[in-house]
Amino acid sequence: MVQVTFKNNPVTLVGPEIKIGDKAPEFTVLSTSLEEKHLSDFAGKTVLISVVPSLDTGVCDAQTRRFNEEATGLGEDVVILTISCDLPFAQKRWCGANGIENIYTLSDHRDLSFGDAYGVHMQELRLLARSIFVVDQEGKIAYVEYVSEGTNHPDYNSALEAVKTLAK
Template structure:
């Protein structure tokens, strides 16, 4: 598993580490209207999955805003931001911040995504900051487990990976 810290403290990631070349694991999360969303909900599209601990923190806010801006120029790409925030909080945050190009999804109910992608921080029951690019054939083409949860991901590498995906 990836070595990850949060505010300098080591955390235990629950689940299987996902690697480039793997078939993307399925998951079930909740949309802002409480409907279930799975990987298959965007089948046939390239997916950029941006994982954040909580939208209400500085780095997570900046990460989601950045991918919201980038999404407008990426064409047939579904940009998902997944966190443990409640769907109601995600909807409020998006409305207050003009986020329209990213779909925010909540893993709070079952931690299905967190376990499937190996990003559930056991000690905090939050998701570790990470990025996954899944191509239209459900293959993982890019993975970044950010080593320190309060650091930014490599935005440029993730965007380039999306552009290279088919």
């Protein structure tokens, strides 16, 4: 069982712990234009899923900017999704203000479909726990990081190395 804290307070994660080799669970989230998006929309590609509690916080901002910058050098067979519980309108505003255009920013606010499927729904806060998942072209989990303290950064280099290994 994954143990996560947020501002040093333990939180309860709802959903299963995802492990390397698992079939990546399907989910339904909303784009910034309120269109439903699913993992299956990106079938056949390597997918890096960057999960953040809220784009309007320092670490989440930095994490999303980092993956947006890295996206241009990863090739056309790689897709990066940033998923949070922020409203789609807030995500759209934030992306526009920050020049984010190389990744998909998706909202799980409606029913926590992603959070519950990937075990990152922080029950006490109704936010998603900071985490990274990499899904290979066959739809299997190739990399997982549940960040133990929600205000810490993920291991960017390890996540990107996992993507680059798959994209070769």
